Amino acid sequence: MTATSVTGRQPTVRSAARADATAAAPVAFRGVGRAFESAGAVRPVLRDLDLDVAAGEILAILGPSGCGKSTLLRIAGGLDRPTSGEVAIDGTPVAPYDRRTGVGFQEPRLLPWRTIAKNVALGLPRGTPRETARTQVARLLELVGLADFAGHRPREVSGGMAQRASLARALARNPGVLLLDEPFGALDALTRLKMQDLLLDVHAAEPTTVLLVTHDVDEALQLADRVILLGAEGDEPGAVIRQTVVVPGRRPRDRGSAELAELRGRLLDGLGIDRHGVARGVETTTTIPHYPY
Amino acid sequence: MSGTDAAKTTSTDRAGLPDGSVDRHFAAPVVVGRPTAAAGSYDESGTDVGPDAKDTGPAASVAPRSREPRDRRPLTRRRWFVVVGGALLPIALLLVWQLVSTNGLVPVSQLPSPEMVWLAAIDLAQRGLLGQYVAISTQRVLLGFATGAAIGLALGAVVGLSRLGDILLAPTLGAIRAVPSLAWVPLLILWFKIGEESKIILIAIGAFFPVYTIVAAALRHVDRQLLEAGRAFGRHGISLFATVQLPAVVPSVLSALRLALAQSWLFLVAAELIASSMGLGFLLVDSGNNGRIDRIFLAIILLAVLGKLTDAIIGLFERRAILRWA
Numbered sequence: 001m002t003a004t005s006v007t008g009r010q011p012t013v014r015s016a017a018r019a020d021a022t023a024a025a026p027v028a029f030r031g032v033g034r035a036f037e038s039a040g041a042v043r044p045v046l047r048d049l050d051l052d053v054a055a056g057e058i059l060a061i062l063g064p065s066g067c068g069k070s071t072l073l074r075i076a077g078g079l080d081r082p083t084s085g086e087v088a089i090d091g092t093p094v095a096p097y098d099r100r101t102g103v104g105f106q107e108p109r110l111l112p113w114r115t116i117a118k119n120v121a122l123g124l125p126r127g128t129p130r131e132t133a134r135t136q137v138a139r140l141l142e143l144v145g146l147a148d149f150a151g152h153r154p155r156e157v158s159g160g161m162a163q164r165a166s167l168a169r170a171l172a173r174n175p176g177v178l179l180l181d182e183p184f185g186a187l188d189a190l191t192r193l194k195m196q197d198l199l200l201d202v203h204a205a206e207p208t209t210v211l212l213v214t215h216d217v218d219e220a221l222q223l224a225d226r227v228i229l230l231g232a233e234g235d236e237p238g239a240v241i242r243q244t245v246v247v248p249g250r251r252p253r254d255r256g257s258a259e260l261a262e263l264r265g266r267l268l269d270g271l272g273i274d275r276h277g278v279a280r281g282v283e284t285t286t287t288i289p290h291y292p293y
Numbered sequence: 294m295s296g297t298d299a300a301k302t303t304s305t306d307r308a309g310l311p312d313g314s315v316d317r318h319f320a321a322p323v324v325v326g327r328p329t330a331a332a333g334s335y336d337e338s339g340t341d342v343g344p345d346a347k348d349t350g351p352a353a354s355v356a357p358r359s360r361e362p363r364d365r366r367p368l369t370r371r372r373w374f375v376v377v378g379g380a381l382l383p384i385a386l387l388l389v390w391q392l393v394s395t396n397g398l399v400p401v402s403q404l405p406s407p408e409m410v411w412l413a414a415i416d417l418a419q420r421g422l423l424g425q426y427v428a429i430s431t432q433r434v435l436l437g438f439a440t441g442a443a444i445g446l447a448l449g450a451v452v453g454l455s456r457l458g459d460i461l462l463a464p465t466l467g468a469i470r471a472v473p474s475l476a477w478v479p480l481l482i483l484w485f486k487i488g489e490e491s492k493i494i495l496i497a498i499g500a501f502f503p504v505y506t507i508v509a510a511a512l513r514h515v516d517r518q519l520l521e522a523g524r525a526f527g528r529h530g531i532s533l534f535a536t537v538q539l540p541a542v543v544p545s546v547l548s549a550l551r552l553a554l555a556q557s558w559l560f561l562v563a564a565e566l567i568a569s570s571m572g573l574g575f576l577l578v579d580s581g582n583n584g585r586i587d588r589i590f591l592a593i594i595l596l597a598v599l600g601k602l603t604d605a606i607i608g609l610f611e612r613r614a615i616l617r618w619a
Contacts, residue, residue, distance in 0.1 A: 077525065079524075079525060097524050097525055097527065097529075099527060103522075103525045105518070105522065107518060109522040111519060111522075111536070111540070112618075112619065113540045113543075122523075122528075123526050126527050126532075173526070173527075
C-alpha cells in the first residue's frame, strides 16, 4: 500500500495568520531511517521516511506497538539521531536536544524534589530573567489549570495533574515544535478526554506545530489535522508511512460523528484490527488490544 | 468526628483537595508514584499537616468539649512510645546487670557493678583524663571522617559520572577496598610514626570506602528518564549535575555518610588499640593490661553513647533530606 490521501484537501493551518509569541515551525523529514543494533544484529525500525509537517499543524502519528513512532518523535527533537537521512526544523537541521522543540514524555518525568512551579520553570529557556520567569510560569500554570498547585510536589498531585505540569513545562520553552509521546497514554479514560480538550485549548492559545504519537485512533481523529499511520510493509523490516489521513472538520469535533467513524474504521483496518466494535457506535476507550492499561 | 479530624478537614479543604474526612491514614491527597512516608510527614503547604503537637492547639479550640484530642495514630507512630520503647531494653539490661552483680552471681572481677563503672568515670573525670580521652577520640573520628568522606565524595562522583573515570579508577579502588583494614597499620606506622596522622589516615580509609561505593553507584543509577528530561530541557554537564544528578543522590549521600561515620568509630578503636597514649581505644587496652574491668566497661559504654549520638545527628539530616529530596 502506498501513502494515500483520503481527502484531497490540504491540512488547514488555523494559526498561520495569528501573530503570536510562539513561532510555529515547519518540520521536514527527508529519507529518515533508523536502525538499532542489538547483539550484533541490525534491526531497522524506520525506513526511508519522507514527511512534511506544516507550521502550526497537529500531526498524529499512529501505529502498532514498537513500530518506531516514538523513535520518529525522538529524532525530531534531537533526542536520537537517524542512521540515514535528516530532519530539519524551519529549514535548519535538528541539533542534539534541539532548543526549538518542547518534549512531553509518556510519563510526566517531573523532578520529585521540585515543586510543580519549579518543574515548569525547568522548561524555560536558560537565562530567562527572574521576573519574566515568574510571570511565564504563572501564566502556564493558569493555562493548564494548576495555578492552585504551584507549590505542591509532584507526588502530592494526581497523574493527570502531573501530566498537565509536564505539558506546561514543554510549553515553557515557547517551542516551535511540540513533541508529545503518548502524553495521555497512562491516564484513565475520562482524564484522557479532558486532557485532549486541554491540548486543543492550549493549541488555540499558543498555536505551535504539534507532533503527537498515540496508540489511540479516536484520540488521533479528535486532535489532529492529519494522521499518519506507521507500519511495516511487505516482508521488509522497518516502518514506513502506510496511510495519510487528512481529518475533515474543525476542532472541537463531535466525538460521535459518522464521518469520523468511517475514518476510524479505515485506520483500524490499517492497524490490522477487526472492525466489529465500530458498528455499535460505542465510544471505545481501548481501541487497540495490547494497550497497557 | 474528633477535634483533630476537624482540623484535618479544614487543612485539606484549604488545599482544594478532595474531602479529607476519611480515616486519616488513608487521607493522603491524590498521590501518584511512591507511597508517602508516615502520616503527617508533608511539607509546610498544609496538604497533610501531621497530627503532631502543633496540630492539637487549633484542634482543641475547634472542639472544646472533648477533654483531650484523641490521638488515633497507632502506638508505634507516637513519639513518646518511640522514645520510651527505645529506652526499654537498655533500662532492662541495666537492671539485670545491677541484680546480677549485687547478688554475686558473677564475681566483680568478671562483671563490675554499674556503680563501680560510674565511680571509675568520676575518678577519671577528676583526673582530667575522661574529658581528654573523649575529646581526642572524637577529634580523630571527625578529622578522619571528614577527610575520608570528602575524598570518597570526590572519587565517587568521578567514577559515577564519567565512563572514563569508571574505567580508569574503579578496578584499582576495588582492589584497595579488598585489603583488610588492619593490613594498613604496620605501613602507616612506618610511614607516619605513632602520631595523629597515622590514626587519622586509618580512620579516613575506613570512612572513604562506604562513601565512594555508595555515591558512585547512586550517581550511576540516577533515573535515566529524568536525565533525558533534563537534557531535553537544555541541561548538560555541570547544569545537568546540579539540576538532576546531585538532588537525586542527596539521600544516598547521607546514608553513605552515616555508614562512614560508623566505620570511623570502628577504625578509631583499631587505631588506638594498636598504638596510642590517649583516647578511648587506649583506655581499653590500658585497662585490659591493668585488669581494670570497670574502666573497660566505661570505655565500651562511652563508645556506644558517642557512636549513637553522632549517628543520630546525621540521621536527623538524613531524614530531612529524604523528606526534601526524595
